[in-house]
Amino acid sequence: EDQVTQSPEALRLQEGESSSLNCSYTVSGLRGLFWYRQDPGKGPEFLFTLYSAGEEKEKERLKATLTKKESFLHITAPKPEDSATYLCAVSSGDTGRRALTFGSGTRLQVQP
Amino acid sequence: KAGVTQTPRYLIKTRGQQVTLSCSPISGHRSVSWYQQTPGQGLQFLFEYFSETQRNKGNFPGRFSGRQFSNSRSEMNVSTLELGDSALYLCASSSGAKETQYFGPGTRLLVL
Numbered sequence: 001e002d003q004v005t006q007s008p009e010a011l012r013l014q015e016g017e018s019s020s021l022n023c024s025y026t027v028s029g030l031r032g033l034f035w036y037r038q039d040p041g042k043g044p045e046f047l048f049t050l051y052s053a054g055e056e057k058e059k060e061r062l063k064a065t066l067t068k069k070e071s072f073l074h075i076t077a078p079k080p081e082d083s084a085t086y087l088c089a090v091s092s093g094d095t096g097r098r099a100l101t102f103g104s105g106t107r108l109q110v111q112p
Numbered sequence: 113k114a115g116v117t118q119t120p121r122y123l124i125k126t127r128g129q130q131v132t133l134s135c136s137p138i139s140g141h142r143s144v145s146w147y148q149q150t151p152g153q154g155l156q157f158l159f160e161y162f163s164e165t166q167r168n169k170g171n172f173p174g175r176f177s178g179r180q181f182s183n184s185r186s187e188m189n190v191s192t193l194e195l196g197d198s199a200l201y202l203c204a205s206s207s208g209a210k211e212t213q214y215f216g217p218g219t220r221l222l223v224l
Contacts, residue, residue, distance in 0.1 A: 032211050043116075043202050043215035044155075087155065097211050098145050099168045102155040 002027045002092050006103035013110050016077045021086055021106045024070040029093030033071050034100065035064050036087040044087055047073075078110045113139060116205050116216035124222045130191040133219045137184050137205030143167075144186040145213060146178060149200040161186055190221075198223045 003026045013019055025033065032051050036044035048057040050066040057064045061082065063074040073086055085107045089100040117136045125131050137144050146158040157170040161180035178188040184205075190197055200220050204213035 034212065036215070041220075043217045046212060046214055049212045089155075091211060098143055098160040098162075098206060098213065099157045099170065100145075100147075100155075100213065101157070104154045 002090055002101040004088055004090055004101055004103035006086075006088050006106050008106060009104070010107040011109070013075075013078055013108070015079055015110055015112050018074070018076045018078070020075070021073040021108070022070060023073070023088030023103055025088075025090050026069075027090050027092035027101075031091045031093060031097055033066055034089045034091075035071070035073055036089065038085045038087055038105070047086075075108070078108075080110050080112050083108055083110045116203055116214055118201075118203050118216040118219050120219060121217065122220045122222075124224065125193050126224050127193055127195060129193050130189060131193060131221060132187055132189050133201055133203075133221075135186045135188075135203030135205075135216060137186070137203075138214055141205035141207050141214075142184050143206045143213075144180055144184065145204045145206075146186070146188050147202045147204065147215075148172075149202055149218070150198075155202070158188065193223045195223050197221065 005024045007022045035047040038044045048064040053068045055066050061076050065072045085105040087105045089102045119134045143162045145160040147155050149155045160168040164180045175191045180186045200218045202215050202218045204215045206213045
């Protein structure tokens with residue numbers, strides 16, 4: 001059974017204070033690891049897809065990295081508008097390509 | 113390109129009733145997946161449809177069902193509603209080639 005664990009559960013940062021969110025996973029045959037951002041009352045917004053260990057993706061202040069056991073979402077010089085819940089999900093050969101297993105998320109609050 | 117749309121956005125039902133939720137995927141996307149999001153269980157996969165066929169199913173009772181039409185639009189139905197079915201129901205679509213799923217805004221269901 002696929003498992004995804006995200007840490008920390010909640011994180012409070014000052015504007016400009018860089019940090020990293022962790023997503024550790026256990027799957028049988030990783031097909032893809034996905035990062036989403038979710039604002040209260042809204043659907044998850046796609047950020048990145050990573051397919052193999054060593055892969056990195058960047059978008060504005062965010063950078064996602066992947067190893068064989070975990071992924072990190074690095075946030076550089078965050079702004080208040082980066083406040084949201086960040087979700088990590090995996091798809092594997094076991095559950096099928098479109099059946100994502102999600103972690104419980106990291107609630108990020110960036111204070112001005 | 114328009115995103116995933118879901119209707120209705122909010123719904124209030126009573127125990128024992130049934131409900132039908134609708135999802136229109138991004139134009140050209142043929143795969144539609146459904147997820148349930150609750151504070152206690154997080155995001156959980158319900159089922160996936162591709163070319164009008166259910167391709168994968170999560171661990172939910174038979175009261176939860178779905179279908180997909182020839183234009184890729186999808187509906188999910190929940191019969192004999194229980195209080196525990198109160199949740200945000202999310203639909204996601206993806207193209208045949210890429211595994212990344214794009215989510216709609218969700219339907220908030222409250223069962224009284």
